[in-house]
Amino acid sequence: xxxxxxxxxxxxxxxxxxxxxxxxxxxxxxxxxxxxxxxxxxxxxxxxxxxxxxxxxxxxxxxxxxxxxxxxxxxxxxxxxxxxxxxxxxxxxxxxxxxxxxxxxxxxxxxxxxxxxxxxxxxxxxxxxxxxxxxxxxxxxxxxxxxxxxxxxxxxxxxxxxxxxxxxxxxxxxxxxxxxxxxxxxxxxxxxxxxxxxxxxxxxxxxxxxxxxxxxxxxxxxxxxxxxxxxxxxxxxxxxxxxxxxxxxxxxxxxxxxxxxxxxxxxxxxxxxxxxxxxxxxxxxxxxxxxxxxxxxxxxxxxxxxxxxxxxxxxxxxxxxxxxxxxxxxxxxxxxxxxxxxxxxxxxxxxxxxxxxxxxxxxxxxxxxxxxxxxxxxxxxxxxxxxxxxxxxxxxxxxxxxxxxxxxxxxxxxxxxxxxxxxxxxxxxxxxxxxxxxxxxxxxxxxxxxxxxxxxxxxxxxxxxxxxxxxxxxxxxxxxxxxxxxxxxxxxxxxxxxxxxxxxxxxxxx
Amino acid sequence: xxxxxxxxxxxxxxxxxxxxxxxxxxxxxxxxxxxxxxxxxxxxxxxxxxxxxxxxxxxxxxxxxxxxxxxxxxxxxxxxxxxxxxxxxxxxxxxxxxxxxxxxxxxxxxxxxxxxxxxxxxxxxxxxxxxxxxxxxxxxxxxxxxxxxxxxxxxxxxxxxxxxxxxxxxxxxxxxxxxxxxxxxxxxxxxxxxxxxxxxxxxxxxxxxxxxxxxxxxx
Numbered sequence: 001x002x003x004x005x006x007x008x009x010x011x012x013x014x015x016x017x018x019x020x021x022x023x024x025x026x027x028x029x030x031x032x033x034x035x036x037x038x039x040x041x042x043x044x045x046x047x048x049x050x051x052x053x054x055x056x057x058x059x060x061x062x063x064x065x066x067x068x069x070x071x072x073x074x075x076x077x078x079x080x081x082x083x084x085x086x087x088x089x090x091x092x093x094x095x096x097x098x099x100x101x102x103x104x105x106x107x108x109x110x111x112x113x114x115x116x117x118x119x120x121x122x123x124x125x126x127x128x129x130x131x132x133x134x135x136x137x138x139x140x141x142x143x144x145x146x147x148x149x150x151x152x153x154x155x156x157x158x159x160x161x162x163x164x165x166x167x168x169x170x171x172x173x174x175x176x177x178x179x180x181x182x183x184x185x186x187x188x189x190x191x192x193x194x195x196x197x198x199x200x201x202x203x204x205x206x207x208x209x210x211x212x213x214x215x216x217x218x219x220x221x222x223x224x225x226x227x228x229x230x231x232x233x234x235x236x237x238x239x240x241x242x243x244x245x246x247x248x249x250x251x252x253x254x255x256x257x258x259x260x261x262x263x264x265x266x267x268x269x270x271x272x273x274x275x276x277x278x279x280x281x282x283x284x285x286x287x288x289x290x291x292x293x294x295x296x297x298x299x300x301x302x303x304x305x306x307x308x309x310x311x312x313x314x315x316x317x318x319x320x321x322x323x324x325x326x327x328x329x330x331x332x333x334x335x336x337x338x339x340x341x342x343x344x345x346x347x348x349x350x351x352x353x354x355x356x357x358x359x360x361x362x363x364x365x366x367x368x369x370x371x372x373x374x375x376x377x378x379x380x381x382x383x384x385x386x387x388x389x390x391x392x393x394x395x396x397x398x399x400x401x402x403x404x405x406x407x408x409x410x411x412x413x414x415x416x417x418x419x420x421x422x423x424x425x426x427x428x429x430x431x432x433x434x435x436x437x438x439x440x441x442x443x444x445x446x447x448x449x450x451x452x453x454x455x456x457x458x459x460x461x462x463x464x465x466x467x468x469x470x471x472x473x474x475x476x477x478x479x480x481x482x483x484x485x486x487x488x489x490x491x492x493x494x495x496x497x498x499x500x501x502x503x504x505x506x507x508x509x510x
Numbered sequence: 511x512x513x514x515x516x517x518x519x520x521x522x523x524x525x526x527x528x529x530x531x532x533x534x535x536x537x538x539x540x541x542x543x544x545x546x547x548x549x550x551x552x553x554x555x556x557x558x559x560x561x562x563x564x565x566x567x568x569x570x571x572x573x574x575x576x577x578x579x580x581x582x583x584x585x586x587x588x589x590x591x592x593x594x595x596x597x598x599x600x601x602x603x604x605x606x607x608x609x610x611x612x613x614x615x616x617x618x619x620x621x622x623x624x625x626x627x628x629x630x631x632x633x634x635x636x637x638x639x640x641x642x643x644x645x646x647x648x649x650x651x652x653x654x655x656x657x658x659x660x661x662x663x664x665x666x667x668x669x670x671x672x673x674x675x676x677x678x679x680x681x682x683x684x685x686x687x688x689x690x691x692x693x694x695x696x697x698x699x700x701x702x703x704x705x706x707x708x709x710x711x712x713x714x715x716x717x718x719x720x721x722x723x724x725x726x727x728x729x
Contacts, residue, residue, distance in 0.1 A: 012593050012602050019605065229601075229722050318725050325721055338679055341538030341724040 020232045026241035027248065028166045030224040032311040036249060037172040037297075037304035039217035040256045042121045045280040046374055047213045048257075048273035050438065054266050055201040056210065057258035062202070063214040064250020066421045067221065070388060071246055073395035073415030075239040076406045078225045080398070086319055087222065087387040094394025097478040098464040103390055104323055105460030106453055110383020111319060113376045114219060115312035116354045119143040120361070120372025122305045125278050129298055140362040146309060147358065151351040154313045157342030165307060172300050176252060179297065180259040182285045188265030196261040196269070208428030209436040215388075215425075216381030217253060220308070221245045222388075223315055260284060277369060313350055320346030327474035328467070370438075378436055379449050382429060386453055389426045392419040519556065520549035520579075520611045521620065522671050524636075525650035526680060533624060533637030535608070536683055540723045543604030545678040546611050548716040550583050550603055551596070552670045555708055559584055562708035565715065566594040579614045596715045604719075612636030620646060651684045658685065658694035664701055670709050673702040677717035 009017070021029075047056050074090070081093045088107055092100025123143030130137045184192060202210075224242045231237035261269040263284050276283045278301075282294050321343030324333025333345045361372050396419055399411035429436070434446030467475045527542045528535055535542040551567070554560040557580065559571050572588055575581050583603065593599065615621040615636055622639040625632050638647040654672060657664055664672070675684055676698055685691035702713060 010590055010592065012590050012598065015605065016598070016602055226726060230726055321725060336538075336679060336724050338537050338683065339535075341541060343724070 017232045021227055021230050021237065022232050023237055023241045023244065025166070026224050026227050026231060026237055027244045028169055029227060030221045030242060030245035031169060031249060032165055032220065032307050035172070035220075035304040035308040035311075036169075036176060036252050037301050038118070038121070038308050039249070039253055040176055041278055041281055041301050042125075042305070042373065043213065043217045043377075044253060044257045044260065045273045045277055046369075047210060048260070048270050048280075049277060050370075050374060050436075051206050051210055051213070052270045053201055053204070053206040053210060054196045054261060054269060055199065055206075056214075057196050057254045057261070058199045058202055059207075059210045059214045060217075060250055060254040060257055062199075063211060063218060064246055064254070066211075066418065066425065067215070067218055067246045067250075067388075068243060069414050070392055070418040070422065071221075071239075071242050072410055073399070073418060074222070074391065075225065075242050076410040077395045077398050078228055078238065079235060080402065080405055086226075086322060087391045088319075089322075090391045090398075091387075091394045092478050094396070094398040095390065097475060098461050098468075099390070099394075100478055101328055101464035101467070102457040102460035103387055104319070104328060105456045105463070106383050107319055107387055108316070108323075109456060110380045110387065110453075111219075111312060111316045112350060112353055112380075113383070114216065114380030115309060115316060115350065116357045117373050117376030117378075117380060118305060118309050118312065119147060119354060119358055120368040120376065121278070122146045122302070122309065123358075124368040124373065125305065126302060128279065129302070138362075139368040140358065143358055143368070144355075146306060147351070147354055150306075150309050150313050151347070153310060154317060154347040154351065155337070155340075155342050155344065157314075157337070157340045157347075168300070168303050168307060172304050173252065175293070175297050175300055176256055178289070178293065179281055179285045180255050182288050183259035183263035183281075186288050187262045188268065192262050193266050194258075195266040196258055205432060205435070208425065208432040211425045212381050212385055212429045212436065213378060214253075215385055216377050218246065218249055219381065219384050220311055220315070221249065223311070226318065256281075313347070316350045317343045317346035320349060326477050327471065328463070328478060375437060382433065382449060383453055385422070385426055385429060386457075389419070389422040392422050395419075519553045519667050519671055519674075520546055520607075521615055521618070522650050522654075522667075523549045523674055524608070524611045524615060525620070525638075525647045526654070526671075526675060526684060527678070528637065528647075530638050530644055530647040533621075533635030537678055537680065538724060539608070540604065541678050541720045543607050544600050544716055544719045544723065545674050545680075546607035547600045547603035548674055548677075548712055549671075550579065550607060550611070551599065552674070552709065552712055553577070553580050554584055554587075555712065556667060556670070560587070562596055562711045565596055565711065567596055567599060568594070577614075578617075579610055582610075596712065597719055600715060600719050609634070609636075619643075655684050655686075655691060655694065658697050658701070659691055661693065661697055666705070666709075669701045669705055670713070672698060673705065673709070673713040674716060676702070677713050678720050 044056060047059075048054075077090060077094070081089065086104075086107065088100050088104035091103040120139070120143065123139035123141075123146070126142035126146070127137055127139040130142070187193065221242060224238055224245060228234050228238050231241075260272075260281065264272045272284070273280050282297055285297075286294055320329060320333045321336070323329040324331060324335070324343075324345070326334075333343070333349075335344060336342060337344050357376075358372070361368070366372070392415055395415040396412070399406065399415065403411075405411065430450045433449055434441075434443065437445050437449075439445040464475070464478070467478075523545055527537055527545060537545070551560065554575065555562070557575050559569065559573070559575060559580075561568050561570055567587060569584075569587060572584070575584055587599070593602075612621065612623070612634075613636070616623055620638065620643055621636040622643070624635045624637055624639070626635065638644040654668065654675070656662075657668060658672065675681055681698070685694050702710065705713070
C-alpha cells in the first residue's frame with residue numbers, strides 16, 4: 001500500500017486495510033473469468049481452426065492494447081460513481097438511465113450465453129478425457145454434472161477470491177509457461193519463426209471476427225471494479241489490478257498462440273488446430289514433456305473451465321441481484337439467502353436457463369464444441385463488446401459533464417481513443433458476424449444476432465420509459481445497483497422537521 | 511427488559527440476528543456485523559450524541575454515554591475526526607461489532623459465552639444458555655412482529671430496529687408467517703419513513719453497505 005501523506009495511517013484506515021484485498025487478489029478475481037488456460041486451450045485453437053488466419057498472436061496483443069486503453073477511462077470513472085458493479089451502471093451514469101436499462105437488457109443474455117457456452121467446452125473436453133480413459137460418456141452428461149455442481153456452489157455463494165482459486169491460477173499460468181517454452185524449444189524445421197507476429201494479415205476481412213473472439217477471452221476483467229469497496233486503496237488497487245489482468249491475459253495468450261505456431265510451423269498451425277481442436281496444445285507438447293505434465297495440464301484445464309463457469313455464474317447472478325435491488329427486475333431478484341448472502345433467484349434463473357439451453361442442444365444433437373462453445377461465447381462476446389463500446393462512450397460523456405475530476409489523458413484522450421477503436425471493432429464485427437458463425441449466405445443467422453441484441457436493447461429502453469412513467473422513484477434510483485434499497489420508502493418531504501435545526505431541538509421519545 | 515435504557519438497540523438486533531440454540535448468525539456474518547455497527551451508531555444518535563448530515567457523522571455532544579460500549583465508540587469517533595463517512599464507520603465497526611455487543615449482552619446477563627473448538631481454531635459464541643435467557647432471546651423477534659402486526663405505537667428505538675432488520679434482510683425471519691404478518695409488511699415502510707432524517711440515512715447506508723458486501727460474497 002502506498003501512502004500519499006507522510007503521516008502514519010490511523011487505526012481506522014489500517015484496521016480496514018488489513019481485511020481488504022491487495023492487487024494480487026483483485027487480479028486473480030479478474031483473471032478467474034478470463035481463465036487463461038481455458039482461453040489458451042479452448043479459444044486459441046478454436047480461432048486458428050475456425051478463422052484459419054495465422055495472425056492470432058497479434059490479435060491478442062492488439063486486443064490487450066485496446067482493452068488497456070479502454071480500462072484507463074473505465075477505472076477512472078469507477079472512482080466517481082457510487083455503484084461500480086457493472087457496465088450498465090456506467091452507462092446509466094454516463095448516458096442516462098434509459099440507455100442504462102437498455103444496456104442491462106443486453107448484458108443479461110450476453111453473460112448468460114457466455115456461461116452456457118462454457119458448459120459446451122467443459123462437456124466436450126471432459127467427454128474426450130473420459131474416452132481416453134476408456135469410459136464412454138456423452139458431452140451432455142459431463143456438462144450436466146458440471147451444471148449441477150455449479151448450481152449448488154452458486155447457491156452457496158462460494159467465495160471466488162479465495163486461496164484455492166489463486167493456487168489454481170498460479171499452477172495454470174506455470175503450466176502454460178512451461179508448455180510455451182517447450183513449444184518454442186521445439187520449432188518446426190529447426191528454426192523459430194516470427195511470421196505469425198506479422199500484423200499484415202490483420203488487414204483483411206478476418207480481423208473483426210478474430211477481434212471479437214479474442215475479446216470474448218478477456219471478458220471478466222471488468223468484474224474487478226465490483227471489488228472497489230473491498231480494495232485496500234480504492235483509488236489505486238483496482239486500477240492497477242485491472243490493467244495487470246488485461247496485460248497478463250494478453251501477453252499469456254499472445255505468447256501461447258505464437259508458441260503454437262512456432263512448433264507446428266506457421267503454415268501448418270491452422271491444419272493442426274482443425275485436426276486436434278482442444279487437444280492441440282497437449283498433442284503439440286506431448287512428445288517433448290513427461291506424461292505427467294500433460295495429464296496435469298488436462299486436470300488444470302478442467303479446473304480452469306470450471307472456475308470460469310463459476311465466475312460467470314456469479315457474474316450473471318450478481319447482475320440480476322443488482323437489477324432486482326434497484327427495481328429494474330422484480331424485487332424478488334434482489335433478495336439473498338439470509339445465511340450465505342447468495343442472490344437466490346439470480347442464481348436459480350441462470351441455472352434453469354443453462355439446463356434448458358443445454359437440453360435443447362442435446363435434443364437437437366448438435367456438436368458441442370462448435371455450436372455450443374464457439375457459437376454461444378461468440379454471441380455472448382458480441383453482447384459484451386456492445387456493452388464495452390457503450391461504456392466507453394458513457395465514460396466520455398461522464399467526463400464531459402464532470403470536467404476536472406481526472407487528468408486529460410484519463411478523462412478525454414484515452415476514452416476517446418477507446419471509443420473510436422471499439423466503434424471500429426464493433427462495426428466490422430457486426431458486418432462479418434455471419435462469417436463468424438460460419439453459416440451460409442442466406443441463413444438468417446447472418447443478420448439475426450445483432451438484430452436480436454437491438455431488440456432486447458429496445459425492450460430495455462421501453463421498460464425504462466414505462467418505469468419512468470409508472471414508478472418514478474424506482475426510476476430515479478437506476479444505476480445505484482446493489483446499493484439500491486429493498487424497502488420501498490414513500491417519497492416526499494421528510495416527515496420530521498429536517499436536520500437543519502439547532503442541536504437539541506429534537507426530542508426523542510423513548 | 512426495559513426499553514429506553516442505553517444500549518437496547520444493538521442488543522435487540524443481536525438477539526434477533528443470532529440463532530438462540532446455536533449462537534450462530536442468521537445472516538451472512540458481514541451483514542450481521544454491519545447491522546450491529548449501525549445499531550451502535552443508532553444508539554449514539556438516539557442518545558443525542560451523534561447525528562448524520564449528508565452521509566457524514568457529526569458529533570453533537572461529547573458527554574459520556576452511560577453505556578460502556580457506546581462510550582468506547584464515541585471516544586473513537588472523537589479521536590478520529592478525519593473519518594466522517596458513515597460507510598467507513600459501518601465497515602470499521604462491523605469488524606468486531608458482533609463480539610463487542612455479545613460481550614455487552616454477557617455483562618448484562620442476557621447471554622453466556624460458549625467457546626467451541628473448530629478444526630484449527632476456537633470460536634466464541636454468545637448465546638442464551640438458561641431458560642430465562644432463552645425466553646428473552648426468543649421474545650425479541652416476536653415482540654417486534656407483535657408490535658408491527660397490531661400496528662401499535664412504536665418507540666423510536668423500535669422503529670430504527672425495524673428499519674435495520676429490513677435493511678439487513680431479517681424481515682422474513684421476524685415476519686415469518688406471510689398470512690398472519692401480512693399487515694406488518696404494509697406498516698414497515700411507514701415506520702422507517704417516519705424516522706428523523708439522520709436515522710433514515712443510517713438505515714439507507716446500512717442497506718447499501720449490506721448490498722455491496724453481499725454482491726461480492728467475501729467473508
